[in-house]
Amino acid sequence: MTSYMINNLVLSLAIFSIGIIGFLVKRNAIAILMAIELMLNAANLAFVTFAYSFASVDGTILVLFVITVATAEAAVGLAIFIRIYRSRGTIDVDKMTTLHG
Amino acid sequence: MLDYVWLVPFLPGCAALVIGLFGKWLRTRSGYVAIAAMLGTIVVSLGCFWDILHGKGPFTQHLFTWISVGEFKAEAALLVDQLSVVMLLVVSVVGSLVFIYSTGYMKGERGYARYFAQLSLFAFSMFLLVLADNFVLMFIGWEGVGLCSYLLIGYYMDKTWAADAGRKAFIVNRIGDFGFLLAIFLIFWTSGTLTFSGVFDQAPVIYKYGGGVVTAITLLLFMGAVGKSAQIPLFIWLPDAMAGPTPVSALIHAATMVTAGVYMVVRCNVLYSLAPTSMEIVAIIGAATAFIAASIGITQRDIKRVLAYSTISQLGYMFLALGVGAFAAGIFHIFTHAFFKGCLFLCAGCVIHAMAGDNDMFHMGGMRKQMKITWLTYFAATLAISGFPLTAGFFSKDEILWATFRSGHLILWLVGLVAAFMTAFYMFRSLFLTFHGESRAPEKIKAHIHEMPRSMTFPLVVLAFFSLVAGFFSIPKVLKGSAWFEHFLHPVTNRGAEILHELHVADPTPHVPELELLLMGASTLIVLLGIAAAYAVYIKGWPEIPKAWAQRFGVFYKLSFHKWWWDDLYNSTFVQGTIRLAKAAWQFDIFVIDGVINGTAFMVRSVASRLRKLQTGQLQAYGVGMLIGINLIVLLFLLTR
Amino acid sequence: MPVSILYYALFVIALGAALMVVLSRNTVYSAAFLILTMLCLAGIFLLMHQEFVAAIQVIVYAGAIMVLFLFVIMLLNLREREILLPDFRSLRIWVVLLVLVFFVQVGATCFIVLRQMRDVYPPELPPDTIPLIAKTLLTKYLLPFELVSVLLVIAIIGAAMIARHDEPAEHSDSS
Incomplete structure (x- = not known):
């Protein structure tokens, strides 16, 4: 069943690349956060595949941690966007350039 | 008792800490804390002395490893041997007496607790310096006493003259410390160790007799000693150091700290024995200092300045002794000098106290009637410092002169003899001017003159007693004595001579008892002559003869009164030179350096104002940069496989 | 071979849904496609007998986190303009090129690394x-x-x- 491995890795890499594209071209902050979720999912897939192929549960457990961190990140990130939207009336990252040089 | 030697620095150190932290609360009780600590050190010192006396040879107490870097190791270790135990006794006994005296002298002064905290810190540093087992720890103590000296000279810090005097002492000392530090580096570089035993044991092997390295080391060490012990050409700070409270002058600038240089040279006698050139220089500088300082002392009007110049002169004697190889004699002179000079300074403190702060001897006179104890003790100490037969100073000074003569330095011996004459003259001059004749004080002050409280007279009596009898520790063999002191120090001070003996260099001159007796007679005669001259001028001939003499020997009088224009010379060369250099540097700084700096800043700013456009604040722009970076890293990984 | 067919179906749907996450301009649609991607991945986990991770993936990810996303989108009551924000069109071609380079390079790296390990594949995990x-x-x-x-x-x-x-x-x- 090692064919799972190559296929899964290709799928993981593809989803990760799509996530990068989404992260780089989207202007909606929530969509960017979703692109990040996409990348995290791709990573999870790779972890699970390696855990399965190398008969070790370490990868699986790492997936649990990734999911937990993703939850925390989504919660805080969305809270920040709510705050920004409330004070600026937009969640367009193109307009969030207060830290420009 | 040797195991408890760590208590010796520890107790005053603790006292300094406690008084420093809780001085506001302790107030006048802080003096008792400090005295208690010092009395404790006396007990421990006596115990150590007892053990050493009973042959418990050199003892090293390892406390902890302080620095350890590669080969370099600095241990905090204490060394107790014959030499350090003598210094311990001197410092703890004289120190305790001065502490007791200070409770009376400093009564009601502002910063009473600060005074005792600093004095205790001084005692701590001095004990560290004396007990150190290696050059690094010794340097710590060395700098510590320098710091305390600075703090205590500037005790009246709201007065400009006191603050200036403190700074002068600090800066002049720094020149010497620089040499000391260089010497330490050189020692470590050449021998790879810094412990005394380590350096001295391998010294005969690694240093050639009379070689350049050992000569450089010893000269640099001597540079440190010259600064600390106020020798020519760095002696100018000591007279100004009299700006501090008088007990401080007694303890730090007469009895203990200024002898640190002598102690250090004796400690390194092995190295000095290997460098005959350095020995010559030490002897010459010592003799010259003894002579010049004594000649200045003759005309000074400030009682503390007279004593300061006399201290410099006596320190010159000590270095003369070291220079001619009589290390034990130098230490013996430290020992006796601590008592009589401490006593003199404390007496001067009493006198100044009675005169309501006036130091000028020409305003004094006739004070023996009101201040009997002070007068008697001052008289005893004056006899001792002048070298009157059978007093402490007689034995120690005579040993130095005899050693000088025996080693063949006839000119230096003659200079020393003349200085001895002048010593007797100016010391008795100060005695006569202060305590004899008619009072020249204003009426208001005259009524104020009174004997001091017992806390101040008690130390005087003890010190005066020691200045009379301390000499009996070392009656020379020619007077049917045992030269016990020299014998006791023999294991330490004779190491250099032993090494020279092994190298077949030294040629001990035969002992001629008759000659020694003859010289002793000659110096006694000189001393009596000096006393008689002072009597003739300042008792019989007052006030006409001093004035007439001052006019007749106008050139010499001015030379002496203006301290050989030494301060002025330094002022016009080094001080003015430094100021001029600083001004030039300032101009350079403004135009060249500031120009470069401003130019650089301007360039950075103009570049940055363009570069900051990169910082768009747009998240995705950074994301693209990150992606490019990741691509490059992975590419690098692929290429290097 | 039904397992294999199932696997490839999931593979294709996951890939397509992931693409749609990025391509759809409406954020709500994006969220929905993201959920679909996650479900497909959960299916793939199940095929590899990773029931626990699959369950977590469905419950926590697709269930909780994505609901949170949708909830926030609703809560903010985003105006039409905000929901349908245009993308950076001028950047897009360069970004896609860069990501393609990334894909190729990382794929090559994985290939190199895995080829060296091919001979030492250990036995696969037990089902439970x-x-x-x-x-x-x-x-x-x-x-x-x-x-x-x-x-x-x-x-x-x-x-x-x-x-x-x-x-x-x-x-x-x-x-």
């Missing part, structure tokens, strides 16, 4: 891994486990603090 996961999580990974729980608490408190309504005075200050 949940007890093993539990045991490992509470022994070897106990400290990270606890730390992650602390992180979650911090995130909850932080999110609540950040998103709460301002006092009137503060509000004028932050606008």
